Each structure stands twice: as C-alpha cells, then as structure tokens.
Amino acid sequence: MPVADLPEDATLEEIRAALAARIAPNAAFDGWTQAAVDATAAQIGVDPDIARLAFREGAVDMIDAWFAQIDRMMLEAVPADRLAAMKIRQRIAALVEARLDALAPDREALRRAVAILAMPQNVARAARLGWRSTDLMWRLAGDTATDYNHYTKRAILGGVYAATISVFLNDDSEGHVETRAFLGRRIDGIMRFEKAKAKLLTPKTHRLSLTRFVGRLRYPVV
Numbered sequence: 001m002p003v004a005d006l007p008e009d010a011t012l013e014e015i016r017a018a019l020a021a022r023i024a025p026n027a028a029f030d031g032w033t034q035a036a037v038d039a040t041a042a043q044i045g046v047d048p049d050i051a052r053l054a055f056r057e058g059a060v061d062m063i064d065a066w067f068a069q070i071d072r073m074m075l076e077a078v079p080a081d082r083l084a085a086m087k088i089r090q091r092i093a094a095l096v097e098a099r100l101d102a103l104a105p106d107r108e109a110l111r112r113a114v115a116i117l118a119m120p121q122n123v124a125r126a127a128r129l130g131w132r133s134t135d136l137m138w139r140l141a142g143d144t145a146t147d148y149n150h151y152t153k154r155a156i157l158g159g160v161y162a163a164t165i166s167v168f169l170n171d172d173s174e175g176h177v178e179t180r181a182f183l184g185r186r187i188d189g190i191m192r193f194e195k196a197k198a199k200l201l202t203p204k205t206h207r208l209s210l211t212r213f214v215g216r217l218r219y220p221v222v
Contacts, residue, residue: 006044016054018044020065024106027066031112032059060125063113067129071136073102083140089191091141096161096183099133100168100176111169134158156193160186 006018019040026036034052041051055061077098083091103110117126134157143153163186168179 006046012050012054015046015050016065017069019046019051019054020062020069023062024066024109027062027112028106028108032062032109032116037062059116060122063116064125064129066109066113067133070099070102071133074098074136075140077101078140080140083142088141089187092137092157092190093184093187095137095140096164096187097180099161100164100179100183103168104176107169110165114165114169130158130162134161156190160190 006014010018019037022043023036023040026039027033030036030039037051037055038048041048055065074095078091078094083094086094116122117129131154134154137157138153143150145153160183164179164183167182168176171179173179
C-alpha cells in the first residue's frame with residue numbers, strides 16, 4: 001500500500017497492511033525483527049510505537065502479514081476474467097507462478113521466513129498459513145468441493161507448493177525456469193491423481209453381468 005493511500009486516521013489493520021507491503025526488503029537485512037518494523041515504519045511515516053502494535057506477536061505475525069500481502073498481489077496478477085479462460089491445471093499453475101513472481105524480489109526475506117516457520121513452536125502456525133494460501137488458490141481455480149476432496153486437494157497442493165518453494169530458494173536459473181519446470185511436473189502429478197481418484201469413485205453404471213454375458217453368447221443380439 002503506497003504511503004499516499006494511508007489515511008491520517010488509518011486503522012491498525014490498514015497500518016499493518018501498509019507495513020506488510022514494504023517490510024520484506026528490510027527483513028532481508030535485519031531479519032524478521034523489530035528493527036525491520038522500525039525501518040519500515042520510518043519509510044511510510046508511521047509512529048514506530050504504533051507499528052509495533054501491528055505486530056504484537058513478533059516475527060511470525062510479520063510473516064503472516066507479508067504472506068497476506070503476497071495473496072493480494074497474486075489476486076491482482078491473475079484476475080478472475082483471466083482465470084475463467086483457463087483449464088484447471090493452467091489456473092493452479094498461473095496462481096502459483098504469480099506467487100513466485102511476487103516473492104522473487106525478496107528471496108532472502110523468504111528464506112529467513114521459512115527458517116522461522118520451521119521452528120517447532122511455529123509449526124502449527126506455519127500449517128495454518130500454508131492452508132490459507134492453498135485454500136485461496138483452489139477457490140480461485142473454481143473448486144467448490146465440500147467433502148473430503150476439499151481437504152485432500154489442499155493438502156496435496158500444500159505439499160507441492162512447499163517443495164516448489166524449496167527449489168525456488170536455490171534456483172539461480174534465468175527467470176527461475178528450473179522452478180517453473182519443477183512446478184509444472186508436480187501439477188501434472190496432481191491432475192493425474194485427481195483423474196485417477198475420480199475414476200475410482202465414479203459409480204459403475206455398466207458393471208459386467210456374467211449371466212447376461214452367457215445369455216448373449218447363446219442368443220446373440222441381431
């Protein structure tokens with residue numbers, strides 16, 4: 001959120017969003033610390049004491065807000081009308097790639113964030129953040145499942161996204177082509193799994209009847 005868009009009587013949530021939009025470059029140098037919050041607050045003209053209130057829970061709170069900002073950037077990069085013209089596989093790929101593009105300028109901040117979220121005390125929060133992002137991607141892709149498919153799709157995409165981020169953090173290829181290729185293969189795997197699952201769960205409307213088969217051998221249909 002640009003400084004000009006922050007009203008004088010901004011709410012704490014608006015301040016939090018404004019800070020989240022600019023905090024990653026500072027976190028790359030200072031870590032996800034109070035120093036990064038103070039530096040970002042100075043950049044957008046927010047009282048540092050108020051900025052600290054926006055992230056009362058510390059580093060994980062900052063990362064949470066930044067990931068929410070990445071969600072917003074993804075939504076802007078892949079609007080609904082563009083998604084509507086795509087197949088499901090293309091929608092998921094486009095959404096994940098939009099996230100990677102949003103994260104690309106701040107890979108060091110992401111690396112630090114991943115390390116913090118991997119700490120034992122943060123694993124539950126990390127799982128919730130991952131679920132939030134994958135749930136959003138599936139909903140934007142048009143998924144309306146409410147049964148167990150709702151959960152399996154998000155769990156599988158969450159694993160693919162986490163693996164893709166691991167590749168992304170170490171990918172120095174131009175345009176991150178290696179990451180995109182890795183992502184493409186994993187999404188193909190998701191689609192194959194979903195097709196196989198659908199076949200297994202589809203009611204068999206034309207089951208083989210042995211009696212009928214033998215009868216047709218004796219009295220062929222003409």
